[in-house]
Amino acid sequence: MSEQEERRGREGGAVPAGGTGSGQSGHSGYSGYSGYEERLTVPAGWWLMAALAVALLGVSLVPLGPVPVLAGAAAGAAVAAVALNTYGSARIRVAGEWLLAGPARIPLAALGGARALDAGEALAWRTHRADARAFMLLRGYVRTAVRVEVTDPDDPTPYLYLSTRQPVRLAAVLTAHSSAGRSAEGPAV
Secondary structure, three states: OHHHHHHHHOOOOOOOOOOOOOHHHOOOOOOEEEEEEEEEEOOOOHHHHHHHHHHHHHHOOHHHOOOHHHHHHHHHHHHHHHHHHOOOEEEEEEOEEEEEOOOOEEHHHHHEEEEEOOOHHHHHOOOOOOOOOOOEEOOOOOEEEEEEOOOOOOOOOOOEEEEOOOOOHHHHHHHHHHHHHHHHHOOOO
């Protein structure tokens, strides 16, 4: 991990989940769930397409005999299952004072307003309105998303774009946490 990532981790910036920010690694040290967890699994149709691709692989191996058909189909099924399971394993979770989004771990104190995006707005924010500096947990098969402002002045990331099937609920949980954090700090003078 670079020195800048370590500094941002200590000071509240986005750090990969396996990083050393705040002296924690992975998900250890989090104080339970705070109302939101989602896994961005691939749609069932993708599994059907993978099964058809494995069947086509098996058919193409028929001239070689039954052993290559079985071996090819087994290997193809294993590769397809690992690929789909890995791509669909991205999670979004609000745990303790952290937002865990795919490989990123962001302290809630470094986040500003959260806005639920419908399918049209989400498409705009992942295409022509997108900022190359933004952190995007993007899954094309999830049409809705949440856009969360990053308020940490030392973090060059302007916002987070998080694909989610429950944008209103995620935005509400993040807003509640940011409101609670601001009220705990007291009024600004």
